[in-house]
Amino acid sequence: MTLTRRRFCTSIAAAGILSGTRPAAAEQPLTVTDMAGREVRLPALPRRIILLEAHDLLTMSLLHADPASLVVGWAAVDRIDSERLQERLLNGHPVSTVGKQSPDTVSLEGLIGLAPDLIVTTAFMTPQGGADPMVERLKQVGIPVVFSDASSNTIAGAQTADPASELKNSMKMWSVLLGASAKADAFVSFFERELAGITARFAGTTPVTTYLEVQSTLDDCCWAAGRKVWSDLLALAGGQPLPGVTAPWFEKLSLEYLLSTPHDVYIASGGGWASGSRPAIGPGIDPALGRQGLQRLIDGRPAFDHLPSVRAKRVHGIWTGLITNLPLNILFVAQTAKWLHPEQCVDLDPAAILDRINREFAAFPIEGPLWASI
Numbered sequence: 001m002t003l004t005r006r007r008f009c010t011s012i013a014a015a016g017i018l019s020g021t022r023p024a025a026a027e028q029p030l031t032v033t034d035m036a037g038r039e040v041r042l043p044a045l046p047r048r049i050i051l052l053e054a055h056d057l058l059t060m061s062l063l064h065a066d067p068a069s070l071v072v073g074w075a076a077v078d079r080i081d082s083e084r085l086q087e088r089l090l091n092g093h094p095v096s097t098v099g100k101q102s103p104d105t106v107s108l109e110g111l112i113g114l115a116p117d118l119i120v121t122t123a124f125m126t127p128q129g130g131a132d133p134m135v136e137r138l139k140q141v142g143i144p145v146v147f148s149d150a151s152s153n154t155i156a157g158a159q160t161a162d163p164a165s166e167l168k169n170s171m172k173m174w175s176v177l178l179g180a181s182a183k184a185d186a187f188v189s190f191f192e193r194e195l196a197g198i199t200a201r202f203a204g205t206t207p208v209t210t211y212l213e214v215q216s217t218l219d220d221c222c223w224a225a226g227r228k229v230w231s232d233l234l235a236l237a238g239g240q241p242l243p244g245v246t247a248p249w250f251e252k253l254s255l256e257y258l259l260s261t262p263h264d265v266y267i268a269s270g271g272g273w274a275s276g277s278r279p280a281i282g283p284g285i286d287p288a289l290g291r292q293g294l295q296r297l298i299d300g301r302p303a304f305d306h307l308p309s310v311r312a313k314r315v316h317g318i319w320t321g322l323i324t325n326l327p328l329n330i331l332f333v334a335q336t337a338k339w340l341h342p343e344q345c346v347d348l349d350p351a352a353i354l355d356r357i358n359r360e361f362a363a364f365p366i367e368g369p370l371w372a373s374i
Helices: 005-019 056-061 083-090 108-113 133-140 163-178 181-202 230-236 255-260 287-300 326-340 350-360
Strands: 030-033 039-042 049-051 071-075 096-099 118-122 145-149 208-212 223-225 250-252 265-270 315-319 371-373
Touching (some): 030 163, 056 071, 056 083, 056 163, 108 133, 133 145, 145 163, 163 230, 163 326, 181 230, 181 326, 208 230, 223 230, 265 287, 265 326, 287 371
Parallel strands (some): 049 118, 071 096, 118 145, 208 265, 265 315
Antiparallel strands (some): 223 250, 315 371
16 A cells, blocks of 8 residues: 555554544644633643642543653652652653642742643642732743642632542543543543442442541541541442541541540551551552551550441551542542442442553553552
């Protein structure tokens, strides 16, 4: 077959679609609605992105074959909470660190110096939203800014979010930015089907009272998840927080309260890096280390072995990335539902859900298990 110019260009375009890259024909102005509800216009698909929340790269990796090739800078890298996942997502690309885990560590000059054509921020990293001085200044110099997350524990009175709707809106935003609408639609459909199948299993049952802990360290007990985000997902899994928890984001409880308050299950939070003796739970980590970390919490905290949940031997740990990364929320819901409703969820297989994410969507496999039990 003679390779004409038309056939050559068609082949290149097709290869680009299959690999997750964008053909040159897609370079035209676009308008995106971000997670803060702002409409932002860009002259073309972005090629030099700065992420002020580094774990957004994981979401990008579900829609693009090599997302770090589009990223020139990032901040809050530690919140990826997995050195192995961080390395895989980078895929050998050099990405400049523009800040740490708080807004005061980000330099406006440093951002501008990288000549980005888009900056992706969050309500936490730019707490005044669209009126934030940094956002305003970037707008003045012609650098568009979108919000990948409009929720923040620094903003009082925020509305309780519907995790499924949040995921749908997030994927829609990223699909526009990455030119990946078909794959985003497929992921949303997958997420919604899995979620419906999980929640149908225990419909009508009484929610299981759960002590869900946001910062599980030996030296600082006892931080319960509040009524937003973590507990929204807990509710989808057929659970409910302790009755004394009233704060929206997190609340420090006394050990005396925990000991005297009936609850069925204790779920600790673990991570891919050790801080204050957190259970080591994350991508690529030996599951035995997670179980050992959970046991240290039980043995190392005074009287913790007398908690109702511990005495019932219903102690579990979860990787924080299943909460902080919207697309992975389905794994938190699935695994937590299996812990809370073992009889109704006997055939539910969270590992199979992770396998499907890796097989059909992820540019780089997310290694499990991402949970542990003792």
